[in-house]
Amino acid sequence: MKIVISESALEWFKNDIGLSAGDQLRFYSKIYGSSPVQQGYSLAFAKEDPINMVVSTVLEGILFFIEDNDLWYFDGHDLHVDYHKQEDDLEYTYVKNS
Template sequence: MDLVITPTALDCFKEEWGFDEGEMIRIFVRYVSGGEVPFAFGIIRDTPHDVAVTRVAEHLTFYMEHKDVWFLEGKSLTIDCHGDGITFDLA
């Protein structure tokens, strides 16, 4: 299980979303529908409680808690930015 933050995503988090150095950014799994892919990733400023995965990139700390890593199941999550939006690629 790996968490990758691209340079383009870092620029977006800092310039478009207003995240500052030293902030903690939680990546979490949320239910979005009963369709073919009922779950998606969300992003929130938060204080860590039960960290499973951490990645520090350009003084921003991205993390996932144990309750959310089940969705990764040994895969790699790449967070990127295309256009005006953050994208999540699970491979």
């Protein structure tokens, strides 16, 4: 599994969330909502330190990661994160990994 963050999403995280080099952002599953990979759950994120990180990527010194206890949510998919200026919203795409 891998995490892919687009340039526009990275800029959004830096400008709207205030992330900078040395910061860490966790993607995790939350109850309520739905996604293409899990009904009744959706994806959230929080600025926090890793405890049992299993997937990560670093862009401009910012660590984006997923913990071991959230891996089930992705059901064998890579996470692609993009930002759409027109909708002013992040878009999560789940791509089946090979």
